Amino acid sequence: MNYYSNNPALKFQLSHPLMQKIVTLREQNFNEKDLFDFAPKDFEDAIDNYERVMEIVGEIAAEIIAPNAEGVDKEGPQVINNRVIYARGTQENHDALTQAGLYGMSLPRAYGGLNFPLTPYVMSGEIVSRADAGFANIWGLQDCAETIAEFADEETKKEFLPRVCEGATCSMDLTEPDAGSDLQAVQLKATYNEHDGVWYLNGVKRFITNGDAQIKLVLARSEEGSADARGLSYFVADNNFDHTIKVRRIENKLGIKGSPTCELVFTNTPARLVGSRRMGLIKYVMSLMNGARLGVGAQSVGVSQAAYDEALAYARDRRQFGKAIIEFPAVYEMLSMIKAKLEATRALLYETARFVDIYKAYEAIESTRKLTPEERADYKEYQKLADAFTPILKMFASEYANQNAYDSIQVHGGSGFMKDYACERIYRDARILTIYEGTSQLQTVAAIRHVTTGNYLKQIRYYQEQPISPEFNSFKKRLDSMITLYENAVNRVVDSKNPEYIDFQARRVVEMAGHIIMCYLLLIDATRDSMFSKSAEIYLKFAEVEVRKHATYIKHFEVDQIDKYRMV
Amino acid sequence: MSFNIVVLAKQVPDTRNVGKDAMKADGTVNRAALPAIYNPEDLNALEQALRLKSKIGDATVQVLTMGPARAAEIIRESMYRGADGGFLLSGREFAGSDTLATSYALAAAIRRIGKVDLIISGRQAIDGDTAQVGPQVAEKLGLPQITYAEEILDLSNGTITVRRRLERGVEVVKGPLPMVVTVNGSAAPCRPRHAKLTLKYKNAMSVSEQQASSTDYTDTYHTFTIPEWGVADIEHEAQWLGLSGSPTKVKQIESVVFTAKESKQLTAADTDIEELIKELIANHTIG
Numbered sequence: 005m006n007y008y009s010n011n012p013a014l015k016f017q018l019s020h021p022l023m024q025k026i027v028t029l030r031e032q033n034f035n036e037k038d039l040f041d042f043a044p045k046d047f048e049d050a051i052d053n054y055e056r057v058m059e060i061v062g063e064i065a066a067e068i069i070a071p072n073a074e075g076v077d078k079e080g081p082q083v084i085n086n087r088v089i090y091a092r093g094t095q096e097n098h099d100a101l102t103q104a105g106l107y108g109m110s111l112p113r114a115y116g117g118l119n120f121p122l123t124p125y126v127m128s129g130e131i132v133s134r135a136d137a138g139f140a141n142i143w144g145l146q147d148c149a150e151t152i153a154e155f156a157d158e159e160t161k162k163e164f165l166p167r168v169c170e171g172a173t174c175s176m177d178l179t180e181p182d183a184g185s186d187l188q189a190v191q192l193k194a195t196y197n198e199h200d201g202v203w204y205l206n207g208v209k210r211f212i213t214n215g216d217a218q219i220k221l222v223l224a225r226s227e228e229g230s231a232d233a234r235g236l237s238y239f240v241a242d243n244n245f246d247h248t249i250k251v252r253r254i255e256n257k258l259g260i261k262g263s264p265t266c267e268l269v270f271t272n273t274p275a276r277l278v279g280s281r282r283m284g285l286i287k288y289v290m291s292l293m294n295g296a297r298l299g300v301g302a303q304s305v306g307v308s309q310a311a312y313d314e315a316l317a318y319a320r321d322r323r324q325f326g327k328a329i330i331e332f333p334a335v336y337e338m339l340s341m342i343k344a345k346l347e348a349t350r351a352l353l354y355e356t357a358r359f360v361d362i363y364k365a366y367e368a369i370e371s372t373r374k375l376t377p378e379e380r381a382d383y384k385e386y387q388k389l390a391d392a393f394t395p396i397l398k399m400f401a402s403e404y405a406n407q408n409a410y411d412s413i414q415v416h417g418g419s420g421f422m423k424d425y426a427c428e429r430i431y432r433d434a435r436i437l438t439i440y441e442g443t444s445q446l447q448t449v450a451a452i453r454h455v456t457t458g459n460y461l462k463q464i465r466y467y468q469e470q471p472i473s474p475e476f477n478s479f480k481k482r483l484d485s486m487i488t489l490y491e492n493a494v495n496r497v498v499d500s501k502n503p504e505y506i507d508f509q510a511r512r513v514v515e516m517a518g519h520i521i522m523c524y525l526l527l528i529d530a531t532r533d534s535m536f537s538k539s540a541e542i543y544l545k546f547a548e549v550e551v552r553k554h555a556t557y558i559k560h561f562e563v564d565q566i567d568k569y570r571m572v
Numbered sequence: 573m574s575f576n577i578v579v580l581a582k583q584v585p586d587t588r589n590v591g592k593d594a595m596k597a598d599g600t601v602n603r604a605a606l607p608a609i610y611n612p613e614d615l616n617a618l619e620q621a622l623r624l625k626s627k628i629g630d631a632t633v634q635v636l637t638m639g640p641a642r643a644a645e646i647i648r649e650s651m652y653r654g655a656d657g658g659f660l661l662s663g664r665e666f667a668g669s670d671t672l673a674t675s676y677a678l679a680a681a682i683r684r685i686g687k688v689d690l691i692i693s694g695r696q697a698i699d700g701d702t703a704q705v706g707p708q709v710a711e712k713l714g715l716p717q718i719t720y721a722e723e724i725l726d727l728s729n730g731t732i733t734v735r736r737r738l739e740r741g742v743e744v745v746k747g748p749l750p751m752v753v754t755v756n757g758s759a760a761p762c763r764p765r766h767a768k769l770t771l772k773y774k775n776a777m778s779v780s781e782q783q784a785s786s787t788d789y790t791d792t793y794h795t796f797t798i799p800e801w802g803v804a805d806i807e808h809e810a811q812w813l814g815l816s817g818s819p820t821k822v823k824q825i826e827s828v829v830f831t832a833k834e835s836k837q838l839t840a841a842d843t844d845i846e847e848l849i850k851e852l853i854a855n856h857t858i859g
Contacts, residue, residue: 042771056774057767064764104764118767 007070007131008055008062011309013347014127016533017354018054023123026358027051029365030121040113054124060104061128069097069135076136076262077429086250088216088264097139102171107146111153115161116169122364126302126357130350133306134313137433138260140306141213144299148174148221151292152240154367155279160240164219175217176292177209177268184211185446187223187285188233192270194224203239205273208252213440215266216251218243221292222275223284236284239275248273259432294390296441297398298360301353304401304437307430308346311405311412314427315339318416329415338415342408344542349401351525351536352518356393363387389463392454395447396518402437403444409434445511452510456498460517461491467524473531479544483523486548489555490516496558505563512554519547575631577621578682579658580693580709581614581650583643587698588612595827608642610649613694615762617755620724621692622654622763628727632656636681638666638674644778647798651773652765659685660778663802665814671700673817675708680806682713690732691752695720706754717752718745722759 008014027050034050036043044050072093079091090098101107110125111117133140149168152161168174183189192207205224209215220241227235243249248271255265279288316339319330329335366375366383375383409431413420420427438444454460464487472480493516497509526540585606587594593605618635625631635650635658637643647658661681669677682688691710696703703719710717718734722742726733730749735742737756776796777785803813811817838844852858 042768044771052774053771056770060765060767060770068764100764103766105767105769109767118771 005066006059006062007065007134008058008127010062010066012535013350014058014131015055016529016535017127017350018051018058018124020354020358022358022362023051026121026123026361026365029362029369030119032369036113036119042118043113053118054120057106057109057118057120058124058127058131061101061106061131064097064100064104064106065131065135068100069132069139072097073136073139073262073429074426076138080261081254081264083251083254086247086252087245088214088251088254088266090264091262094139094142094262097136098142098171098173101143105169107171108149108165108169109146111149111165111169115153115165117165121361122298123354123357123361126298126353129299129302130306130309130353133303134309135306136262137303137307137310137430137437138262140299140303141260141263142173144296144303145174145176145214145217147292147295147299148176148219150295151221151288152278154291155238155288156240156276160276160278164240164242168219172219173214173217174219174221175212175214176296177212177215177220177222178289179211180208181210185443187289188236190223190225190236190285192222192224194222194226194237194239194275196226203275203277205239205241205270205275207270209266209268209270211255212266212268213263215254215264215268216243216249220249221278222270223289224275226277226281226284233285234282236286236289237281238278238284238288240278241270241273241275247271257436259429259435261432293441294360294394297394297447298353298356300437300441301349301356301394301397301401304398304405304434305346305350305353307405307434307437308342308349308401308408311408311427311430311434312339312342312346314425314430315342315412315415318419318425318427322417322419335415338411340538340542341546342411344539344546345404345408347529347536347539348522348526348543349397349404351529352393352397352522353401355525356390356397359386359390359393363390388459392451392459392463393521395442395450396514396521398442399438399444399447399451399514400518400522402434405434405437448511448514449507451514451517452506455494455510455513455517456506460521461487461494464490464517464520464524467521467528470524470528471531472527475537476527476530476540479523479527479541482544482548483520483527486516486520486523486551489551490520493555493558500563502563505566508566508569509558509561512558516551516554519550523547573630573687575624575628575689576685576687577624577631577633577690577692578685578688579614579618579621579633579635579650579655580678580691580706581618581635581637581646582611582694582697583608583637583639583646584611584697584699585609608645610646611694611697611699613696613698613755613757615694616757616759617692617694617753618650618653618655619760619762620721620753620755621690623760624690624724624727625654634658634685636661636678636685638662638669638677638681641778641780641784644776644781644798644800647778648773648776649765651776651796652770653763654766654769657796658798660798660800661806662778662780662800665803665810668815668818669813670818670820671702671704671708672819673813673815675705675712676812676817677806677808678705679709679712680808681801682709684801684806689750691715691750693752693754695754695756703754706752710752713752715750715752716747717754718747719754720756721753722756724753 027047034045037045044053076091076093081088081090108117109120113119129144132143146168152164194203194205196203220243222239222241223236224239225235226237250269252267252269319335320328322329363383363386412427413431416425416427494513497506523544526543530536530540585603586609596602621633625633633655635647635655637646638661644660666677693706707717720736721734722737723735731746732751733746735744737758776798778798778800
């Protein structure tokens with residue numbers, strides 16, 4: 005089995021028209037074809053390369069990672085002598101991906117990477133998550149290398165990036181016992197030693213995924229006496245396993261059990277500053293977080309796919325009342341809704357990945373030469389779109405992954421509640437998705453300004469102009485009235501000029517925007533390929549009601565009524 | 573001087589997941605309905621060769637395969653995993669070969685390759701299940717052989733140490749080089765394709781594949797030509813090749829279809845259970 009080639013929706017995403025622009029920007033006239041024997045010579049060659057590598061990922065995911073998932077979930081990692089020992093299957097997965105030379109896929113070739121755009125890299129995250137969402141964290145933490153590539157000096161890049169490509173594991177050490185969602189409260193101390201010119205880290209980190217990794221990015225307080233974000237800097241530490249970094253314990257979690265979540269004690273750990281002092285949280289962590297949110301989006305879509313696979317197989321196989329249960333409307337409706345939500349969020353995932361790809365490519369070009377005014381405008385435009393789409397992607401994909409996992413168990417009936425079927429693990433694994441890398445509530449906070457500034461509406465207007473197959477003409481009219489409802493709701497909320505009221509209604513208006521965007525993306529995809537027609541129609545029917553629901557709620561909700569909800 | 577390893581590999585129809593149309597009405601395998609794959613135990617053999625290469629350092633791994641033009645895929649798949657290259661033995665004259673004619677042709681091709689220190693192949697192919705080709709190649713080349721190998725443990729001073737997997741246990745044996753080793757399916761699975769090697773060698777083609785392709789190769793980057801040998805490239809006597817060199821004749825093929833399964837009533841008595849265990853051991857269901 006192969007999780008890439010058995011899913012034509014993935015190849016479809018690699019053939020999106022924007023890929024031409026992405027590859028052109030990323031490969032800069034394909035000038036590396038003469039330097040590296042694995043670099044592409046033109047656009048077609050590049051896409052062919054992505055497909056071939058996705059096939060390797062798909063094979064490892066289906067043949068190694070997926071069969072290991074159950075054992076990894078049962079066995080889990082353990083701490084021995086302050087070190088994390090992975091479950092046997094986790095180590096096997098990691099070794100296979102390392103042997104296949106897949107780590108560092110999106111890093112520049114000069115540092116050992118494949119220089120792939122983010123779109124195929126994000127796809128690899130979806131594929132790995134479909135096999136095992138917990139393992140996807142260990143795979144996805146190579147995002148840390150992305151941050152090093154972007155912000156660190158040449159010496160640091162040369163030291164760390166090739167190691168990532170050779171399979172060195174990474175972790176991002178941000179949260180502490182009293183600094184979770186509020187990272188400004190980080191206390192771990194970084195002290196500069198004038199004598200040897202080295203920074204030393206002291207303190208405690210908590211809830212650190214893959215905390216015993218070899219390469220660690222650490223957010224620490226470098227400015228003595230400071231109390232807010234401006235006193236935080238970003239460091240890279242090499243875990244030499246010399247007991248300057250100790251794993252005190254690992255958490256016993258509901259799901260993603262194969263992914264070790266560590267409490268760490270740093271004692272005079274030598275570290276290197278990444279980028280400029282005081283910019284740790286403000287610039288670098290924000291960039292890392294946006295990457296990580298895209299990663300959780302991919303992880304969520306992978307989980308939705310797994311939930312769908314399990315539900316579909318069971319519903320075809322299980323017979324009651326003399327026929328397969330998939331023939332009953334109550335069951336096939338559930339299955340088609342899982343599929344519609346899966347395909348809607350997948351469309352959103354790759355649209356977001358493409359926006360991020362384009363602005364990141366401009367960013368990389370800007371470090372070598374000055375951008376032209378047109379390029380600069382384009383860069384800013386895509387950066388804005390990436391900022392706007394990342395939080396709605398993270399929110400919708402993770403919420404739908406949970407709904408889909410829930411429905412997958414429901415399709416299984418009583419059997420789904422037993423440990424015998426994979427759907428119970430998928431259900432537990434899904435639960436963290438709406439929480440880590442910023443809860444759904446915090447995604448709303450990040451998204452709401454794109455509602456109030458009209459960024460979503462502008463992009464919705466752009467989609468409205470796109471050619472749509474005539475068979476969907478009636479959908480276009482229905483979408484027009486959904487847009488009117490959205491505009492009215494936004495106006496009502498914004499016109500209140502009451503920040504608390506705006507916060508209160510934020511989730512609803514953000515969701516309205518998200519539903520409309522996903523409807524358009526599915527219609528555009530269905531116009532390119534009819535395999536999405538069913539999901540486009542099913543999702544539109546669902547979204548229409550959701551949009552009306554929120555519109556009605558907001559329409560009948562007076563500003564002073566929030567008093568009734570206040571608990572203190 | 574470099575240590576030269578030759579891996580014998582075969583492209584086979586995937587008989588592991590057969591569907592309804594796997595057999596033709598006349599009882600022969602419907603090759604069109606089954607995907608062509610790398611014979612599984614040959615992949616185990618390739619892994620042993622690649623491990624040996626990285627252990628020795630100054631070593632080469634070449635893959636020799638006999639088959640139609642499309643069997644060049646076996647060489648590519650090997651190169652994606654770390655093999656240095658290979659040879660495709662192809663031509664009408666080889667068609668219809670049984671194990672004897674196959675080993676004759678392979679042995680001739682190995683002589684043509686020149687200095688070979690170690691020949692590794694899978695124990696058997698999943699289409700014929702004979703396990704004869706490896707041993708026959710050894711005989712024809714006058715080389716010693718170790719069969720059912722599970723792991724090559726050591727190689728030093730011209731001696732190879734191998735752990736064999738036998739029916740009732742394992743044994744460790746030593747032998748002098750050059751040598752033929754056939755590898756059992758219980759050996760370590762083959763490593764996955766490597767991303768960079770896959771991109772580097774994706775355009776590797778045999779001459780006949782290049783001729784059949786519409787691409788203009790004068791303008792292609794990173795090309796690699798897979799050597800393709802015909803009957804004229806090996807020293808041979810025509811009577812030992814292909815059909816004429818194949819004494820094996822298929823007399824009859826029977827399609828065995830499982831019908832109703834028998835059921836048997838057992839009491840909880842120890843004697844009944846003992847009888848069942850004896851029966852299961854006797855028919856090789858267990859043990």
